[in-house]
Structure formats: C-alpha cells, structure tokens
Amino acid sequence: MTLIGAPVRRVEDGRLLRGQGRYVGDLTLPRTLHVAFLRSPYAHARIVSIDSRRARELPDVSACVTGDELAPHARPLRSESRMTGYRATEFPPLARGKVRFAGEAVVAVLAESRYVAEDAVEVIQVRYDTLPVVATPEAAMAAGAELVHDAAGSNVLLSRAFVQGDADAAMKTAALIVADRFRVHRHAGVTLENRACLAHWNAGTAELTLWSSTQVPGLLREALADLLDLPVHRLRVVAPDVGGGFGVKSALYPEEVAVCALARLTGRPVKWVGDRREDLLTSTQAWDETIDAELALNADGTIAGLRARAVADVGAYSIYPWTASIEVIQVISFLPGPYRVPHYRGEGWGVATNKAPMGPYRGVGRPVSTFVTEALVDRAARRLGIDPVELRLRNLLRPDELPYRSPSGLVWDSGSFVESLERAHEVLDYARVRAEQRRARDAGRYVGVGVASYVELTGVGSAISASPGAAINTGTEGATIRVDPGGTVTASFGLACHGQGHETTLAQVVAEELGARLEAVRVIHGDTAASPSGTGTYASRSAVIGGGAAILAARALKTKALAIAAHLLEVSAGDLTLADGRATVRGAPDRALTLRAIAQAAYGGAKRLPNGMEPGLEATRFYDPYFGTASNATHVAVVEVDPETCAVTVRRFVVVEDCGRIINPLIVEGQAIGAVAQGIGAALLEEIVYGEDGQLLTGSLMDYLVPTAAEVPAIEVVHLERPSPTTLGGFKGVGEGGTIGAPAAIANAIADALAPLGVEITELPVTPERLFRLIARARQTER
Amino acid sequence: MSDPVTVRVTVNGVAHTGRCEPRKLLVDFLREDLGLTGTHVGCEHGVCGACTILFNGEAARSCIMLAVQADGAELLTIEGLMQDGRLHPLQEAFREHHGLQCGFCTPGMLLTALDLLRTNPSPTEDEIREGVSAVLCRCTGYHGIIKAVEAAAQKMR
Numbered sequence: 001m002t003l004i005g006a007p008v009r010r011v012e013d014g015r016l017l018r019g020q021g022r023y024v025g026d027l028t029l030p031r032t033l034h035v036a037f038l039r040s041p042y043a044h045a046r047i048v049s050i051d052s053r054r055a056r057e058l059p060d061v062s063a064c065v066t067g068d069e070l071a072p073h074a075r076p077l078r079s080e081s082r083m084t085g086y087r088a089t090e091f092p093p094l095a096r097g098k099v100r101f102a103g104e105a106v107v108a109v110l111a112e113s114r115y116v117a118e119d120a121v122e123v124i125q126v127r128y129d130t131l132p133v134v135a136t137p138e139a140a141m142a143a144g145a146e147l148v149h150d151a152a153g154s155n156v157l158l159s160r161a162f163v164q165g166d167a168d169a170a171m172k173t174a175a176l177i178v179a180d181r182f183r184v185h186r187h188a189g190v191t192l193e194n195r196a197c198l199a200h201w202n203a204g205t206a207e208l209t210l211w212s213s214t215q216v217p218g219l220l221r222e223a224l225a226d227l228l229d230l231p232v233h234r235l236r237v238v239a240p241d242v243g244g245g246f247g248v249k250s251a252l253y254p255e256e257v258a259v260c261a262l263a264r265l266t267g268r269p270v271k272w273v274g275d276r277r278e279d280l281l282t283s284t285q286a287w288d289e290t291i292d293a294e295l296a297l298n299a300d301g302t303i304a305g306l307r308a309r310a311v312a313d314v315g316a317y318s319i320y321p322w323t324a325s326i327e328v329i330q331v332i333s334f335l336p337g338p339y340r341v342p343h344y345r346g347e348g349w350g351v352a353t354n355k356a357p358m359g360p361y362r363g364v365g366r367p368v369s370t371f372v373t374e375a376l377v378d379r380a381a382r383r384l385g386i387d388p389v390e391l392r393l394r395n396l397l398r399p400d401e402l403p404y405r406s407p408s409g410l411v412w413d414s415g416s417f418v419e420s421l422e423r424a425h426e427v428l429d430y431a432r433v434r435a436e437q438r439r440a441r442d443a444g445r446y447v448g449v450g451v452a453s454y455v456e457l458t459g460v461g462s463a464i465s466a467s468p469g470a471a472i473n474t475g476t477e478g479a480t481i482r483v484d485p486g487g488t489v490t491a492s493f494g495l496a497c498h499g500q501g502h503e504t505t506l507a508q509v510v511a512e513e514l515g516a517r518l519e520a521v522r523v524i525h526g527d528t529a530a531s532p533s534g535t536g537t538y539a540s541r542s543a544v545i546g547g548g549a550a551i552l553a554a555r556a557l558k559t560k561a562l563a564i565a566a567h568l569l570e571v572s573a574g575d576l577t578l579a580d581g582r583a584t585v586r587g588a589p590d591r592a593l594t595l596r597a598i599a600q601a602a603y604g605g606a607k608r609l610p611n612g613m614e615p616g617l618e619a620t621r622f623y624d625p626y627f628g629t630a631s632n633a634t635h636v637a638v639v640e641v642d643p644e645t646c647a648v649t650v651r652r653f654v655v656v657e658d659c660g661r662i663i664n665p666l667i668v669e670g671q672a673i674g675a676v677a678q679g680i681g682a683a684l685l686e687e688i689v690y691g692e693d694g695q696l697l698t699g700s701l702m703d704y705l706v707p708t709a710a711e712v713p714a715i716e717v718v719h720l721e722r723p724s725p726t727t728l729g730g731f732k733g734v735g736e737g738g739t740i741g742a743p744a745a746i747a748n749a750i751a752d753a754l755a756p757l758g759v760e761i762t763e764l765p766v767t768p769e770r771l772f773r774l775i776a777r778a779r780q781t782e783r
Numbered sequence: 784m785s786d787p788v789t790v791r792v793t794v795n796g797v798a799h800t801g802r803c804e805p806r807k808l809l810v811d812f813l814r815e816d817l818g819l820t821g822t823h824v825g826c827e828h829g830v831c832g833a834c835t836i837l838f839n840g841e842a843a844r845s846c847i848m849l850a851v852q853a854d855g856a857e858l859l860t861i862e863g864l865m866q867d868g869r870l871h872p873l874q875e876a877f878r879e880h881h882g883l884q885c886g887f888c889t890p891g892m893l894l895t896a897l898d899l900l901r902t903n904p905s906p907t908e909d910e911i912r913e914g915v916s917a918v919l920c921r922c923t924g925y926h927g928i929i930k931a932v933e934a935a936a937q938k939m940r
Contacts (some may be wrong), residue, residue, distance in 0.1 A: 009880070009881075014878070014880040015886075016820070016872065016886030016889055017883070017893070018861065018864075019819070019821020019822070019860065019861030019890050023887065191829060192888050192920070194825070243884075243887030244884075273824075501884070670922075673923065673927075701831055702828070706921065708919060709913075725846075738924075
C-alpha cells in the first residue's frame with residue numbers, strides 16, 4: 001500500500017490529546033509584560049486628549065503608550081494593490097488623530113499581569129469628539145458623506161469589472177430573465193483560539209522574535225521588517241500550535257506590529273492574548289455584500305448571459321496584504337461558477353464604513369457568488385418547469401470543454417462538474433427523496449431539496465495573486481528535506497498549520513517520494529528560522545504548492561541517495577529501489593543499505609562517495625504551479641422547515657467532492673465536513689450585527705451563534721479523486737470547499753421546501769425571524 | 784486589588800497550595816500558577832466550553848469560576864486523563880476517528896465526553912450530540928467527535 005492515499009492517523013494528535021500542545025497563550029518568557037489595549041468605545045471620533053497619569057501610577061504598570069508615542073517606532077500598515085480603481089489607505093498600529101471603528105486600539109498598557117493591565121485601562125481618560133458614523137455603504141456613497149479616510153478623498157476604496165461578450169445584448173434577446181437583489185450579512189470566522197502574540201527583542205544580537213497565532217509567518221516576517229525598519233534576517237516569526245485560522249489569521253494585525261515595537265522599546269518580552277470580545281470586535285470579518293444579479297436563459301434552458309453588481313461593506317481599513325478588495329472582487333470573479341456563460345459583466349465596489357475591517361474567510365467570495373448563482377439557477381428551473389438537476393446538467397462545463405478560460409479570466413484546468421452532480425444525484429437517491437417530499441407536502445410538511453455546484457481555484461501559482469491585485473507573490477513555496485547521519489528525515493516548510501494535519505500529510509508525501517519510513521520523517525512548519533522562504537497556509541494552497549515542493553526536494557534527495565548506495569554496493573543506480581528506508585538491489589533483497597548507512601556515507605567525506613560528489617544529504621526545492629488547479633464539488637441538502645417556529649432542520653447533507661489525488665482520506669473528509677458545518681452556520685445562524693451608531697451588537701458567543709453538535713447532521717462525503725493534470729502529485733486544494741457549497745445548497749433547499757408558498761431566499765443567514773417575515777408576507781399575498 | 788489568599792486544591796491527584804488574588808479565575812490559576820496550560824481559554828464567558836474540567840467529578844467551566852471557589856476541591860484536567868502512562872480510551876478514540884483538528888477545543892471536549900459517559904455509559908447518537916453540544920468545535924463539524932465518543936463508550940463499558 002502506498003503512503004499517499006492512506007488514512008494515516010495524525011502525528012500531531014499525540015500532543016494535542018494530552019494537553020501538551022503549545023499555543024501562543026501557553027508560552028511564557030521571563031520578565032514578560034502583558035498588554036491590554038484601551039479600545040475605542042465609538043465607531044467614529046476624533047481623539048482630543050489622552051490622560052494616562054492615574055494608570056501609570058498603579059503598581060506593576062510599566063507603560064501606557066499612545067499611537068503618537070508608538071509612531072516613531074512602527075510605520076502604519078499600508079496595503080497596496082496593482083488594481084486600477086483602488087485607493088490605498090493606512091492602518092496605524094494604534095489609532096492616531098481619530099478612531100474609525102468601535103474596538104480600534106487607542107492605548108497599549110503594559111503591566112506585570114493582564115489583570116493589572118486591564119485595571120489600568122479602566123482609569124485612562126480619553127476625550128473624544130464624536131463624528132457622524134458611516135454605517136452602511138449606501139450612506140458612505142451618498143453625496144457629502146463623512147469620509148472614513150480623509151486622505152482617500154472617497155469612501156469607495158476600490159472598483160473593478162470583469163466583462164466577456166455583451167451581457168446587455170444577451171439580456172435583450174433572452175427567453176427568460178431571473179433577477180433579484182441578494183444580501184449576505186456580515187460573518188465572523190470565530191477561531192476557537194483567539195488571536196495572540198508574544199514578541200521578544202534580543203538587544204545583544206538586535207534580533208526580534210514574534211510568536212503569533214497566525215496562518216502566515218513568512219508573510220508577517222517580511223511585512224514587519226519593513227514596518228519596524230529591521231533587516232528581514234533579524235526577524236523570526238513563529239506560528240506554534242494555532243487554534244484554527246479559516247482566513248481570519250491570514251492578515252497582519254495592528255496588535256502584532258504593536259507588540260513587536262513595544263518589545264523593542266521596553267527591552268522586555270511583550271505578550272497580548274486577545275479575549276473573545278476583542279476577537280468579535282477586531283478580527284477581520286467577512287462578506288457583508290449586496291448583489292444585484294440577472295441571469296438570462298434561452299428557451300432550452302441554456303444560459304445566455306449573466307450580469308451583476310456587487311457592493312461590499314469593507315469596514316474601516318484595508319487589511320494587509322490582501323487589501324479591501326479580496327472579498328468582493330472574488331465574488332464577481334466567481335459568479336459564473338462551473339457553467340458555460342457566454343456573456344458576462346460583473347462589477348464590484350468596496351466601500352469603507354465605520355466597522356471592523358473585512359477580510360478573507362474560508363472560501364473567500366465563493367460562498368457568496370455560489371449562493372447568488374445557484375439561487376438564480378434554481379429559480380430559472382422553477383420558471384421553466386425544468387428539474388433543477390436537469391437544468392444544471394444542460395449548463396455545466398463538460399470535461400471535453402476543459403481547460404476553460406472563465407469569463408473573469410480564471411483557468412479551469414480540469415474538473416468533474418457533471419460527474420459530481422450525477423454522483424450526488426445517485427447517492428442521494430434523488431427520485432426517492434422527491435417522492436418523500438411529495439408525501440410530506442401532502443401531509444402539510446415543508447421538506448425541500450437544494451443543490452449547489454461550484455468550482456474554486458486552489459493552489460494558486462504566481463500567475464495571479466491569491467487576492468486579486470495584491471502586491472505580493474503568493475504563488476510559490478519551498479521545502480527543505482534533510483536526512484541526518486542518523487538516517488532520520490526532517491522536512492521543513494514555510495507553511496503554517498492550524499488544524500489541517502500537515503505534520504502527517506506532508507510526511508506521507510515525503511516518505512513515499514523519498515522511500516523513507518513514515519515514522520522516520522518529521523515535518524517542521526510555522527517557523528521562519530527553520531524553513532525556506534514562503535508565506536504560509538491560506539487559500540487551499542498547502543497540499544498543492546507545499547506538496548509539490550516536497551515532491552521535488554524528495555526526488556532530488558532520492559536520486560542522490562541512490563547514487564551513493566549504488567557506489568557503495570557497486571551496482572548501477574538503476575538496479576536499486578529505495579523504499580521503507582532501505583536501498584535494495586532488484587532481485588537480490590539481501591544486498592541492501594539502510595538510509596542511515598547511506599546518510600553516514602553522505603556526511604563521511606570523499607572516500608565513501610562517488611568521484612566528485614558533494615557531501616551531505618539535503619535538498620531545497622521550490623514549486624510554482626503557475627495558474628493553480630480547479631477543485632469542484634456538488635452539495636445537496638435536504639431540509640425541513642417548521643412553519644410555526646420557522647426553524648430549519650438539515651435532515652441530510654451529501655458532498656461529492658473532487659480534490660484530485662487524495663493524500664489522506666481521513667483528513668480530506670475532516671476538512672470537507674468541518675467546512676460544511678461552517679456553511680450551515682453561515683446559512684442559518686451566524687450574523688455579525690452593528691447598530692446604526694456603529695456599535696457591535698453581537699459581541700459575545702451568546703449573540704453570535706456558531707453551530708453546536710446538535711445543529712450539524714451526519715454529513716455524507718463521497719470522493720471522486722480525479723487527479724489534477726497540471727499540478728505535481730495531482731493534488732487539488734480542499735480546505736475551503738465545504739463552506740462554499742453549503743450555504744447555497746441549504747438556501748435552495750429552504751426555497752424548495754417553501755415553493756408552495758412562493759418564498760424565495762435572497763438573504764443569508766436565514767434566521768427564524770427572517771423566515772417568519774417571508775412566510776407571513778407570502779401568506780398575505782396568497783389571501 | 785486585594786491581598787493574596789491561599790488556595791489548596793488537588794489537581795490530577797496531586798495536592799497543590801497556591802496564593803493568588805481573590806479575583807483570579809480558576810482557569811488562569813491552573814494555567815499560570817500551576818503551569819497546566821492544557822486547559823484552554825476560548826471565550827471567558829462560559830459558552831465555548833474549551834476550559835471545561837472536572838470539578839469534584841463533574842464537568843465545570845473553569846473560566847467562570849474563581850480559583851478561591853476551588854479551595855478544597857478535587858480537579859481533573861486534560862493533563863490527568865491518561866491512565867498508567869497510556870492514553871485514555873477517549874483519547875485513543877479521538878485519534879482513531881479524527882475527532883480533532885486544531886486541538887484547541889479538544890481538552891474541554893474530552894472532559895465533557897468523560898462526564899457524559901460517566902453519567903450515561905451507553906448514550907445514543909442524539910444523546911452524544913446533546914452532551915457534547917456543551918463545547919464548541921469550529922474545525923471538525925463534530926462528525927469525528929461523535930464517532931469517537933460512540934467508540935470509546937463501547938470500549939469503556
């Protein structure tokens with residue numbers, strides 16, 4: 001049995017199950033100062049004065065630092081973009097002059113404990129002059145609106161369009177147009193571990209080390225070097241065990257800049273561990289978009305064209321490095337989905353308001369684009385009297401049409417769009433479910449079936465940035481593999497794991513490609529001092545790009561190891577196999593050398609090596625998949641709506657996914673199911689709510705509801721496993737997909753359940769209150 | 784700030800005497816004063832369950848209790864779950880069924896599951912879902928957790 005594809009139990013579980021994980025909050029250094037941030041109670045206000053005298057006088061308080069005081073030691077974050085129609089803005093580590101959202105850090109208090117630091121925050125006096133709050137994109141775009149960033153000259157921070165063909169003409173000649181305004185509310189990632197960071201300045205060597213609960217240590221190192229005026233090699237960023245990411249931990253945060261600068265300023269380690277209130281107030285949030293979309297169809301049900309305008313509320317700041325464009329531009333980029341859309345026009349705008357910054361969240365743009373497109377496809381099916389599965393089959397791209405350049409310029413290298421839908425149809429036993437639905441309807445129950453098909457771009461190489469227009473390269477990763485004289489193998493990556501099990505999956509790839517025993521391979525990640533340059537883990541890239549780099553480095557090492565073994569055994573390298581940690585002569589199994597013996601020769605010098613061979617047994621290789629590879633799936637949800645309580649119960653959920661060649665089916669299934677659970681939350685429960693005054697009204701987990709085990713049903717996952725033709729190893733990314741398909745499938749299932757009432761779902765999440773209003777309105781119209 | 788008080792507590796069978804401020808949370812006492820960082824802090828308002836420990840044999844949220852409330856109590860934390868140097872059947876089952884990803888909720892989840900199986904050794908799937916719904920997991924979708932608790936229940940009976 002090969003290691004790639006085996007359900008290997010996870011290496012990392014040993015420590016995590018025994019409470020021996022090491023998250024940032026668990027780390028202690030002697031003489032550490034603990035930070036509490038005084039955060040703005042207002043969404044928009046000028047800072048008139050800050051009086052920290054009483055705070056400074058408290059025992060065990062070391063310093064209170066304002067934005068103006070920190071400014072000489074750390075530059076503001078500034079996220080640039082190559083996108084025309086983008087206005088760059090600045091995000092200071094501590095507010096200067098004015099605050100732009102409730103929760104923005106204003107003063108950093110350093111004390112011997114977090115308890116004391118919070119005491120000190122309580123007695124700092126800040127005088128604010130409140131400014132009119134920019135509460136919505138509509139208000140932000142109105143003439144004479146208050147500006148969130150005066151320097152930008154407008155609240156519209158970005159705009160962009162994708163055009164193919166003539167969508168307007170397609171609308172004119174279409175047999176049917178379905179159109180609506182869709183609204184997807186603000187969402188929070190809610191990693192179980194809140195954000196945290198710890199910085200240590202070594203004055204002797206002028207080196208700064210930052211431990212951070214981040215997905216992107218490499219990216220942070222380069223950005224911080226710039227903001228702190230340090231050479232990159234004097235900075236080390238470590239992401240130890242990290243308690244979930246989901247995109248929320250993939251940006252550089254002001255707190256990270258502040259603790260670094262404060263450690264350098266005070267000469268003492270400085271630690272900040274965010275609490276849940278801070279997380280809900282200040283971690284990047286997602287979506288918050290309004291999309292007007294029109295789908296035109298021909299009489300035979302084929303799609304004639306698609307037209308859309310998407311406006312995103314990007315909050316108060318453009319985050320580094322992804323910029324405020326990351327979500328809305330992905331929406332208009334992915335709206336055509338896995339379908340043949342000959343004419344397309346998608347326009348997007350990102351508008352600043354006085355809310356927490358918007359950033360990437362699992363699926364980025366695609367949960368929203370899939371919701372919109374799949375809702376329109378279902379609506380068209382109802383209008384045309386065609387079964388929604390049949391209508392999709394008429395429009396999905398077939399394998400013989402791939403590779404395919406999407407209307408927004410993305411390349412689908414391959415895909416099993418039709419096959420995944422057909423398989424989902426079969427696994428669900430669609431005809432039987434429809435028959436049960438009819439019986440339920442006759443009995444007065446509202447049961448519905450919803451389908452969602454999507455395609456996503458994963459393992460994005462250097463052709464485009466993971467965030468459209470972002471000014472950094474996200475297309476490459478490296479792997480360094482070293483066989484030590486003891487014959488054990490260390491493989492290090494610039495990737496950073498926060499639950500995906502890289503220590504297991506990448507070890508599987510290395511062991512198989514090199515021919516080492518799995519137990520002999522140790523994977524190191526999340527430490528810039530121990531790895532080749534890379535950025536980190538986000539955008540479903542690690543298996544594709546990191547796995548590709550692992551394959552290249554392992555193959556290089558294997559070639560060298562076999563050459564050494566051939567020399568020592570006096571055979572030709574072609575007569576040898578290397579597997580399970582032994583190089584063996586084909587047909588003569590007793591003539592063999594262990595990897596350890598080969599490694600000892602490799603480090604033993606010229607006498608034991610082939611003539612002219614460089615000693616040592618290690619290799620570093622980088623990989624760039626250039627375009628990236630398409631991953632796809634079909635999700636089907638069966639739901640029941642209780643018309644009295646307006647509760648929605650997910651009765652069944654089927655995922656037929658294609659992530660290419662599977663490294664570890666256990667982990668793929670875990671990623672798919674975990675992501676669907678987040679999609680269920682997005683569809684039914686989770687919503688960040690701000691008041692008109694810019695105050696966060698969902699600042700606790702009593703108000704912001706994430707699914708518990710009682711709300712997530714058993715989820716059936718089927719793997720198609722059609723290897724990518726364009727990536728090394730045939731891998732495609734799988735981490736995000738579940739969150740992309742689930743909201744759309746559930747929304748469609750609810751609309752299908754309530755079709756007798758004529759209810760359409762255009763707004764997420766579908767809370768009981770929203771559903772109550774929809775049902776009441778439908779019944780009123782009926783009368 | 785008030786003067787420190789003495790807290791005597793038995794954790795994982797070992798008696799400890801500590802001194803801390805009366806306002807100190809039990810979870811901070813465990814993590815900072817006793818160095819038992821396996822108990823995690825996820826929300827500090829008693830919702831997420833990451834900080835769950837056994838308090839005199841019953842599951843309790845250590846983030847909404849004060850250390851002084853534990854004076855004289857017997858506590859079990861994740862660090863005490865192994866038996867004779869071997870993983871507890873629940874720990875084994877979580878590994879076998881991929882019941883964890885990032886691992887942050889895992890200590891609280893394991894102790895909650897232990898409490899469930901002690902009070903209900905043969906739970907149905909719905910009872911397991913109800914029982915572990917006391918702890919939020921953002922990674923797994925609970926699938927592996929439910930399977931693991933089912934498997935551990937069988938083994939422990």
